[in-house]
Amino acid sequence: MNPFSFGNIVRGDEFYDRTRETELLVSTLTGGNNVVLFAPRRFGKTSLVFKVMEQLESQGVVCVYIDLMATYSLESLVELYVNAVKEKQGRIETFAKNLSKWVKSIRPKVDFGPDGMPSFSLDFENGKADAATVTEVFDLPQHLAQKGKRVVVVIDEFQEITRFQKYGLEGVLRSIIQRQKNVNYIFLGSKTHLMMQMFDSKKRPFYNSGIQVQIGPLPQEDTIRFLQQRFASDGMVIGEEQCKYLIECVGDIPYYIQLLASVLWQRVVTNKHTITNDDIDLCVDDIIGLKGDYYQEQFDKYSERQKSLLKAIAVDGCNIFSSRYIQRHRLAPASTVQKSVAVLTEDGVIEKEGGNYFISDPFLRRYIIAKYGL
Ligand SMILES: Nc1ncnc2c1ncn2[C@@H]1O[C@H](COP(=O)(O)OP(=O)(O)OP(=O)(O)O)[C@@H](O)[C@H]1O
C-alpha cells in the first residue's frame, strides 16, 4: 500500500515532527489561554491540533472538535455543536435529559432501534433555530467543565462563522467565551487572510483575543528522514539530494510533499531503482498534465492585469508593490496591483507568508511558468 497520505488529517506514524509546536500549544492551553493558529493552506494545521488534542486528553482535558466548514444554517450549527459535545458525555439518555435543561428551545430525542441501539436527534421549537438557541449552545462547553474538569474547544474553519453575520454570532461567541471558566479555545482556518482580518482588525469582536501561534514548513531534515524511511520500507532508495529536490519542487508545502511522494512511489514501485531527479520531474509533469485543463481554466477566468500579476508572482513574490517590481514585470500601478492581490487572495490562488506572496498550488505555479516560458 502507498505509504504516503495527503488530503486527510494525518495521525499516528503518518504524522512527523511538530513536537515543539505541540508542546507550545498544549502548555498555552493548559495555562488557561486561548490560541489562534496561523499557517498558509495545507501546512498541517488540522493534523497538528489533532495531535494536541490527543496529548491534552491523555492529561484528562476534555477536547471538543468543531469544524464550521459544513455549517450552512443555524440548525446545522446547533446540531454540529450538540453532537460534538454529546461525544464527550456518557449515556445518551442522560445527555438528552441534561441538554433539554441547558438549551430550552430544542428537544432532544432518543429512539431505540430493533437492535436496541439508541439513536439521537433534535427537534427545534417552531421547527427552526434562532440566535438565542445558538447562544445557549455556545455555552455547552461550560457544562462539560463542571466538577473541576478542564475543557478545550477546537474551532476549525473558524472564518466560516462570518456566514452568520446577520445574527452577529461572531460577537455573541466572543462574549460567551470571555465569561466561561476552565474552557479554552483554539481557532484555526484554511482561509488565512479572513482569519487575520478577524483577529487583527480593531473593528472585529475577536480583535487581539488569543495568543497567536504561527507554524511554518516542516524542518527539512525531518522530511528527508521521513521520505527515506517510507521509501526504504518498500525497498526503494532515495538520496538526500533527491529528497531536497522533491521538497523544492513543491515549495516545501507539507501537503504537496506527500502528494508528490505518493505519485513517485506509484511510479517506482513496479520497477524499483534508486530514485533520480528525472523520476521526480516525470511525476511533476504527470501531475501538471493531468490537471492542465483545470489550471488553464482557473488562469483564464482572470483579467489581463490579474494574469500578469500571477505570472510575476510565479517567478518572484517579494516586494510586489515596489516600483522596481512593477517596472520589472510591467505591471499596472501599485493601486491596481493591490486590487488584483485582493481578488487572487480571496480566491485562495495566492497567499502571503512573511510579507511575500506565493501561488498556493506549486503545480499551478509550475504550469504557469512552463506555459508562458517564464
Ligand atoms: N506533520 C505532518 N506529518 C506528515 N504529513 C503532514 C504533516 N502536516 C501536514 N501533512 C500533510 O499535509 C496534508 C494536509 O494536512 P492538514 O489537513 O492537517 O493541513 P491544514 O493546514 O489543516 O490544511 P487546510 O489549510 O486545507 O485546512 C496532510 O494530509 C499530510 O499529507
Ligand SMILES: [Mg+2]
Ligand atoms: Mg485544515
